[in-house]
Amino acid sequence: MASPIEQFQIKPIIPAINFTNSSLFMVGAVALIVGGFMLATRKRALVPGRGQSTAEILHDFVAGTLTDAAGKEGMRFFPLVFSLFMFVFTANMLGMIPGFFTVTSHIIVTFALAILVIGTVVAYGLVKHGTHFFGLFVPSGVPSWLLPFIVVIEVISFLSRPVSLSLRLFANMLAGHIALKVFGGFVVALLGAGGALTILAPLPLIMAVALMALEFLVAALQAYVFTVLTCIYLNDALHPGH
């Protein structure tokens, strides 16, 4: 029987240019997003149709999340945040189709996305606010004897942000897909065991169906959480100092 982590194996498709199945699904996700939005916004009707409504809902949803967390000035980061949300969401959802590769179940992909976010925060914060950006690490209203410890803790928590941002998405997708595969494996094992055990085979199948529904929730939720946290971190770059 196949091992539960075999599904995460990267296989080269065109070895000459290092084009792997991971690259294929990344390109697929981007093509799906771009193609879908071009198709949806082609007519630009005053009264939107089905496709245009979907595009508008997605736009308003991400714009609302961004303005809630980072205020009106946050909208200058809208292209970044919207691209991140759509990419993570589409990649997660593509991975839910059985047999498809989940791009976000590899830590290097999610870490690259997280470093992009934190890099934007640091670069924008330093360019816009200069040294005032470091006020982020010095909360106001703290007793002076406590301040050195608080600064150290704030610096550590800032440095752990890209790690936790990437690990959260990666570990959720990895653990979910392994759990699905393990329950799928139970069905095969029980069917193969023969005799009275064969009758029990539908039980893990029901569990796998329930887990599948949970995984769809997790896939959408983690894309949302990634976006919300991105917005909060961008807010730090726009308004440093507590």
Next chain:
Amino acid sequence: MDPVAFKFLGAGLACIGMGLAAMGVGNIFGNFLSGALRNPSAADSQFARAFIGAALAEGLGIFCLVVALVLLFT
């Protein structure tokens, strides 16, 4: 005892932290729900905040998962 056995023991112990993170996440959503039932009109505006808290609490549990994975596969 075999040193490899201690690695597996450590991986198992690291998983306790994931259970503790589960308690934290449950605490957040339980309190959110009890607050939301008392004042349903304010619930929608605090929905994102509940998820941020849950995501941060969950992140610490995921660190435990990573410790377990590192112990198992290195």
